[in-house]
Amino acid sequence: MGKLSSNIKHLRGLKKWSQEQLAAKLEIPRSRIGSYEEERCDPPMDVVIKLSNLFHIAIDALVKCDLSQFDADSFMQVAENRILFPIVVDKNNNDQVEVVTMRASAGYLQGYADPEFVEKLPMMHLPFKTVGKHRAFPIQGDSMPPLKNGSYVVGKYMETLDEIENGNTYILVTKEEGVVYKRLYKKGKTIELHSDNKNYPPYVVKNSEVVELWKFVCYIHSSDKKDEEASMDTIFKMLQSMKGTMDTWKKKG
16 A cells, blocks of 8 residues: 555655554554555555544545645545545646546546545636635536536535525536536435426435535536537637626726
8 A cells, every 4th residue: 555655654754754653543553653654565454444533534545546736725625534635736826626527427426535536537727716626527417407418517515514505506516416417405414406497306415425515616608509519618618608707897996
């Protein structure tokens, strides 16, 4: 576990802990820390769980990500203070938005928590300042006009379902439905999903079925081409157009 070994050393360094100090917190001999960091042996699962709890890093991220590549302040905390994924920034410290392409959306439910899946998603910038974790999702169908096939909805990650504001729109990722974009209403232990196209009746999902919640920020209609022809290139062209429009508004202001 090369990445886990280097991550243990990296996280220990961030805390400015000696091997002795880390070993004491994990209640194991100091020599075992040296063995882990030097890749002479792999930590057993009970130690990996302790490391995850101690550093507030999800086990997937500990094992699969090179955490030294990310700013220590860029990680987001989610339920139970478990850090799930980093807020990605470029060399100029500008937030980047991950784009779930149409092709990637088919495997999103299986890959959303896999750092390797997320790392392969293309990145883009929005023409306005963003704060927090954002991700863009493709839209299929006609249930939420004026959006249609070929559009992308950009959402901001919400840590809990308590943040839902009734009547607002969100991207919801559920175990059964996958990725959906709807207008939401909290109903105790369930959420009612409404389409703006009244030809589609509302339906209900259990809170326990929800794996991710993203609040609507903006949408991008990339082109009027067929779904399979939509590409990152057309999205970037649309973003450039949006930036020009916003710059014009600023000058008028």
